Amino acid sequence: MIDTGKAFCAANKQFMNGIRDLAQYSNKDLLVETSLTKFSDNLQEMISYHTTLFDQTQRSIKAQLQTFVKEDIRKFKDAKKQFEKVSEEKENALAKNAQVQRNKQHEVEEATNILTATRKCFRHIALDYVLQINVLQSKRRSEILKSMLSFMSAHLTFFHQGYDLFSELKPYMNDLGAQLDRLGVDAAKEKRDMEQKHSTIQQKQDFSSDDTKLEYNVDAANGIVMEGYLFKRASNAFKTWNRRWFSIQNNQLVYQKKFKDNPTVVVEDLRLCTVKHCEDIERRFCFEVVSPTKSCMLQADSEKLRQAWIKAVQTSIATAYREKGDESEKLEKKSSSPSTGSLESGSEPKEKLLKGESALQQVQCIAGNITCCDCGLADPRWASINLGITLCIECSGIHRSLGVHFSKVRSLTLDTWEPELLKLMCELGNGVINRIYEAKVERMGVKKPQPGSQRQEKEAYIRAKYVERKFVERQPASVSPPEPGPKVLPLSQEEKRLSGTEKSPLAARSSDSGIQRSADDSREHLASTLSTNSLCEPEGEKRDPPVPRDSTQLRPGLQLYRAAYKKNLPDMAEALAHGAEVNWVNAEENKATPLIQAVLGGSLVTCEFLLQNGANVNHRDVKGRGPLHHATVLGHTGQVCLFLKRGANQHAADEDGKDPLSIAVEAANADIVTLLRLARMNEEMRESEGLFGQPGDETYQDIFRDFSQMASNNPEKLNRFQQSDSQKS
Template sequence: MKMTVDFEECLKDSPRFRAALEEVEGDVAELELKLDKLVKLCIAMIDTGKAFCVANKQFMNGIRDLAQYSSNDAVVETSLTKFSDSLQEMINFHTILFDQTQRSIKAQLQNFVKEDLRKFKDAKKQFEKVSEEKENALVKNAQVQRNKQHEVEEATNILTATRKCFRHIALDYVLQINVLQSKRRSEILKSMLSFMYAHLAFFHQGYDLFSELGPYMKDLGAQLDRLVVDAAKEKREMEQKHSTIQQKDFSSDDSKLEYNVDAANGIVMEGYLFKRASNAFKTWNRRWFSIQNNQLVYQKKFKDNPTVVVEDLRLCTVKHCEDIERRFCFEVVSPTKSCMLQADSEKLRQAWIKAVQTSIATAYREKGDESEKLDKKSSPSTGSLDSGNESKDKSLKGESALQRVQCIPGNASCCDCGLADPRWASINLGITLCIECSGIHRSLGVHFSKVRSLTLDTWEPELLKLMCELGNDVINRVYEAKVEKMGIKKPQPGQRQEKETYIKAKYVERKFVDKYSISSSPPEQEKRIVSKSCEEKRLSISKLGPGDQVRVPPPSSEGERQDSSVFLDSKHLNPGLQLYRASYEKNLPKMAEALAHGADVNWANSEENKATPLIQAVLGGSLVTCEFLLQNGANVNQRDVQGRGPLHHATVLGHTGQVCLFLKRGANQHATDEEGKDPLTIAVEAANADIVTLLRLARMNEEMRESEGLYGQPGDETYQDIFRDFSQMASNNPEKLNRFQQDSQKF
């Protein structure tokens, strides 16, 4: 150890020794100031850090509150809960860091200042005191006269004792100085090293925490990409809905005239009416009335319990009231009391009177047929939504969808780069993709590619069957037909830039599609051959009158393919006609080929009443074909010259699965054909109970969402469950929905 002050110089008490002491004492004084300042800064930092932890904890609690508030959204709730838990861990790590900082900096250095520097100061005081005593002894010894022997001896003895004491204390002081100088290095470095190790541990803990959270955040980011696309789509739908609602005539409430005795919620009709009080003043109050559960009730506020006006509608009558001054009045009379009501218009009065009369008749019929209905509910032959023994088969999700789709030829590797085990898919193209290629596809826009996860998303049965009808091999035979001829090499996994260029050229510019020569219009003979089978079916449908039974063959299974020998080579057709023909044939590869060649998915055949490929898919009886066209932008509401859209044709033919699909995809069931019939009217005339149920449920759900302002939302869980059951049945057990067609052929 290098000595700061030499012991030999200490014994000499030389000027060098005194100069060294002066330098050391000044240095120690400055060291004390620096350490005091550092300790105070450390205390301020710790206090600030603790305040940060408190604020951070409050912020984290706010995230947890938001997560609990979002309990109806599983993705948001799960994500926020996981993030808040991670932030809580980080707060704990910060707390540990500040505790270790307090021990390593504040406590350790403060102890060094209080203990070691205090010992130095005490030794310095003793040294200064004995040094002064030594100086006094030297002066006194020097002043003693030679002839005073007694004083000489006394001064000599004092000087000797003082020098001995000085040497002892001076050596202790020098030892204290040297030890202090050595210890200061170890104490400062030890303190700072401990502080830095605390930071190292803190950052390691944070890194480990977020390394575990990383995969989840990555998956969530992929979901967010899809949510952004879905949000844009929902925004467009809401804007369209807003525009549609804005164009409606709200000058009266006549649009609310419809009533439904078979309403799922038991409410036959509801709306505002004025009610005359039974008091002496006969005041009129506006109340919300409804006919439900065989009763007439009203409410003042939504949260109020309904007040019953008529206990049992079977015991009452309803009649017009023209003998009072107010207009549009009618009276509901029961054996015990009567209730005077007023509507806002004559149409509403007539609607309410008819609703009450119909409910009275229904109440009588329900009581008389109660036992018969119980028998029908337990019988599978009624065609009800639930057979009683059959459990609901929910939509496929996760590994089930992944395994089924990857079994299709070519789907075990990415369609564009060949990477094994792809977990993403383009649902309108029918291909599987790796995560990097799926991101590039998503950037193309949904009009080119609609991306979904095979493991994270829920798959509807018709969409899963669509994926199984196509596949990477089928699509690549179309979109990569000229790759080898052009000498183009497919990009390899990891080549992001090359992938973007290749995918854009493949799907947007369609550079690799074998664009054969296509005539702008097919020969007349070809048109006749192509349209013969479709026209026969169309003529049989167009001749139907009110109440006529539909006598057409039931739709064939999805795997069955119609005989295409009546059709000519598709290479002589224009893309629109090729798509039109293939839609009737249920030939998805040909349909994909036609779209790749530029076919308009909404192409209308002027030779056949301007029918569209989607209408042809309905006539062909294929649910998957309809789904493929809809996923590629087919207009579900485009009608032919007879004013019939896909929903009309599906209703006429009794294709329940297609009706369900079109309603889910936003078909307008209020549209009427040239005879003024909407799909519900057609279904009621044909006595098709399943389709009537679907149409009424959809209409009720639409009215409920409009009345509650829930535009763009799917509706309640019962409505969704029923439609999900029909979708499952149409895709997996279509024979159960053929009851109507089979019954109709008996006549």
């Protein structure tokens, strides 16, 4: 424990050094630098308190108990060995005395004298041995309790010091929180202003022309002659093309996969290589850099860029022969030059802050969400996404300790939020959940915690509420059988129903050659083919009426099953509170699960709610069809996108031997075919690249995330894509 604690303190010190470095890098931002410095100083002081605690533990427990073991117990062991030796000698004397014959008087006297002496010695040693036992037992009690008392006193001092330290820091933290709120408002206003400027510039300027800078400079101060993106053909058997950031610097051709990665050298010395056009391969704008040991096939984005890169390489080769300067001086200049990549990375926290504020505003608009669901503290900044409630920071910490199978906690201001999760939070809320989980609080006479209540009181209440579910209104024992719900149709019937509906006019334009493209082309193809209604529910869609109250008389699993089809999230939450199994199987309806019923009901939010509560995305019914199969048959593109993001097995075939891709191809659903083939292409690219470096995976995630956001937040953009396609056709 002591060794692990010291290692923990050492790791914490490294972390503090990182925070101090970050504060130094932020020296132009006074607020960030001051805050990080203050926080690091306080945490450093806590580390010193922790180090002192482990030193006192070393002295109070380890040193004292080791002294007790080495000295007192060793004396006891020596006395025990002596006692056992004398005991053995006494036994031998007794045996020898018994063996002497009575007619040998001399031997009888000798044996008797030895026995008497041995017995006397034994009694003395036995008395000493008993004394050692009593002394050891008495000292053992005092030594152990003394050590533990000292250890607990050290802990008491440690926690008092920490409490005093952070009590002094609390006012500053409150002020900083208020400043961050104001910064969020200012950032949102700045974003609106920038969007207006962007829109104005977009209307006045033509962006269709290629304005890429083609300059190269062999005398650049930072040593970089030319840099930019090029496609590089891999040397593996697949000959895949990957987009990388190339640069010519210090008589070398290098590339980076990401900005912060160390450069990978393609050509060690440009003086030993040549460059030439390549017109004998299938791709355009290609050129080859050849060295004595290897060749590298590259592709530019246009003919202008190819000529510029070839000219830059040729000029660098010529310059390298004349260059006599010291290469180390160039390296120093290169390392001291500013990099544009840091500017791009610096915009990420601002973007995340804006997304977080948007999520906070949307979620807090729901009734009851402006206060913590469990203690009532105002302005909660945390949420439980599987319960659909908002929480204060202290209650969110208690929820985290329950485990993700009870509550999944996420920040409303620091984390990014998928659109389907935001809709889920807006469908439930503190009012709905408290009506379920606190139904019997007043009747039982239980006092709900207040914002100022002790943490132990809040923790006991939250465990009773969500883990033990003590306050949930129990269902009566007698239940009446419900009317049968919608059954899972066989595949042929679903296909007939799908064929009877109006198909998208975009489906006829889908072809194998158009779908099997590179990752970048797939992004444009997906943007031009997905319809507005494919990834989000229509605003004006007529929803089924809510489940009547007598549905609560159902068994919890069946209630969840029925409510999933009717898109009734409050009833689903109530069923889970009553102990419903989220993967409950309806043996009477083809062994379908609530997730399959949610697919048939056509609600993306219902599927998200079940998945957040542990639904198995790969469970298959009696016909061998999982949720992905049913979503594909029904043409629910948004659900297909959600299931693929959650790891659905798209290769699984039903009892007819059809996987989701073959079903989508037969139905001529271009949207779903595109998604499934893009996901399959991503798997193949990931396998070819190995565990590290997954460009296909990054593109795949970007496409799904972009279109999920677009369908939920900016559906007019998808309308624009659809209209432009129809005009072209």
